[in-house]
Amino acid sequence: MKKAAYIALLAAAGLLAQTAEQSTSESTTTTTKDNGRKQRTDSTTTSNASDGEGNRSSSVSQTTTKSKRHHGKTKKTTTTESTSSETRQR
Numbered sequence: 001m002k003k004a005a006y007i008a009l010l011a012a013a014g015l016l017a018q019t020a021e022q023s024t025s026e027s028t029t030t031t032t033k034d035n036g037r038k039q040r041t042d043s044t045t046t047s048n049a050s051d052g053e054g055n056r057s058s059s060v061s062q063t064t065t066k067s068k069r070h071h072g073k074t075k076k077t078t079t080t081e082s083t084s085s086e087t088r089q090r
Contacts, residue, residue, distance in 0.1 A: 023049040041065045054089035 025047045032040045043063045050056045060083045067076045 021049070021051045023047075037069050039067045055087065057084070057086040059084035 025045070027043070027045045029041065029043045041064070043065075045061045046058070047060075048056070048058045062081045064079045065076065066078075067074055069075075
Protein backbone atom coordinates (compact mmCIF):
# COMPACT_ATOMS: atom_id res chain seq x y z
CA MET A 1 0.00 0.00 0.00
CA LYS A 2 2.81 2.42 0.84
CA LYS A 3 4.50 1.65 -2.46
CA ALA A 4 1.33 2.47 -4.44
CA ALA A 5 0.89 5.77 -2.57
CA TYR A 6 4.54 6.66 -3.22
CA ILE A 7 4.17 5.96 -6.95
CA ALA A 8 0.96 8.01 -7.11
CA LEU A 9 2.71 10.90 -5.35
CA LEU A 10 5.63 10.79 -7.82
CA ALA A 11 3.25 10.72 -10.78
CA ALA A 12 1.33 13.73 -9.45
CA ALA A 13 4.57 15.66 -8.88
CA GLY A 14 5.66 14.86 -12.43
CA LEU A 15 2.41 16.19 -13.87
CA LEU A 16 2.67 19.40 -11.86
CA ALA A 17 6.24 19.97 -13.01
CA GLN A 18 5.20 19.95 -16.67
CA THR A 19 3.90 23.22 -18.04
CA ALA A 20 2.56 23.61 -21.52
CA GLU A 21 4.01 25.86 -24.17
CA GLN A 22 1.64 28.63 -25.18
CA SER A 23 1.46 30.68 -28.34
CA THR A 24 -1.08 33.25 -29.51
CA SER A 25 -1.32 35.39 -32.62
CA GLU A 26 -3.80 38.09 -33.55
CA SER A 27 -4.15 40.08 -36.76
CA THR A 28 -6.35 43.11 -37.46
CA THR A 29 -6.85 44.90 -40.80
CA THR A 30 -8.83 48.10 -41.37
CA THR A 31 -9.48 49.65 -44.78
CA THR A 32 -10.79 53.19 -45.27
CA LYS A 33 -11.91 54.58 -48.65
CA ASP A 34 -12.80 58.12 -49.63
CA ASN A 35 -14.87 58.37 -52.86
CA GLY A 36 -12.47 56.09 -54.72
CA ARG A 37 -9.67 58.67 -54.66
CA LYS A 38 -7.90 57.87 -51.38
CA GLN A 39 -7.47 54.55 -49.64
CA ARG A 40 -5.75 53.61 -46.38
CA THR A 41 -5.14 50.12 -45.01
CA ASP A 42 -3.89 49.59 -41.45
CA SER A 43 -2.72 46.12 -40.42
CA THR A 44 -1.53 45.06 -36.95
CA THR A 45 -0.18 41.60 -36.08
CA THR A 46 0.58 40.64 -32.47
CA SER A 47 2.30 37.38 -31.47
CA ASN A 48 3.05 36.05 -27.98
CA ALA A 49 4.78 32.82 -26.99
CA SER A 50 6.00 31.18 -23.79
CA ASP A 51 7.63 27.87 -22.97
CA GLY A 52 7.67 25.56 -19.98
CA GLU A 53 10.75 27.21 -18.50
CA GLY A 54 9.11 30.64 -18.13
CA ASN A 55 10.78 32.23 -21.17
CA ARG A 56 8.49 34.65 -23.00
CA SER A 57 8.65 36.53 -26.27
CA SER A 58 6.30 38.91 -28.03
CA SER A 59 6.29 40.87 -31.25
CA VAL A 60 4.09 43.56 -32.78
CA SER A 61 4.14 44.54 -36.44
CA GLN A 62 2.17 47.52 -37.76
CA THR A 63 1.85 48.23 -41.48
CA THR A 64 0.12 51.25 -43.03
CA THR A 65 -0.48 51.49 -46.77
CA LYS A 66 -1.84 54.70 -48.29
CA SER A 67 -2.79 55.13 -51.91
CA LYS A 68 -3.97 58.29 -53.63
CA ARG A 69 -5.24 58.83 -57.19
CA HIS A 70 -4.67 62.17 -58.83
CA HIS A 71 -5.17 62.79 -62.55
CA GLY A 72 -5.26 59.07 -63.31
CA LYS A 73 -1.98 58.32 -61.53
CA THR A 74 -1.78 56.28 -58.34
CA LYS A 75 0.75 57.07 -55.63
CA LYS A 76 1.25 54.39 -52.97
CA THR A 77 3.13 54.72 -49.67
CA THR A 78 3.80 51.82 -47.28
CA THR A 79 5.15 52.19 -43.72
CA THR A 80 6.09 49.21 -41.51
CA GLU A 81 7.04 49.31 -37.82
CA SER A 82 8.08 46.22 -35.85
CA THR A 83 8.75 45.76 -32.14
CA SER A 84 9.85 42.61 -30.34
CA SER A 85 10.83 41.67 -26.80
CA GLU A 86 12.13 38.57 -25.09
CA THR A 87 12.24 37.65 -21.39
CA ARG A 88 14.33 34.73 -20.13
CA GLN A 89 14.09 33.07 -16.73
CA ARG A 90 17.32 32.17 -14.97
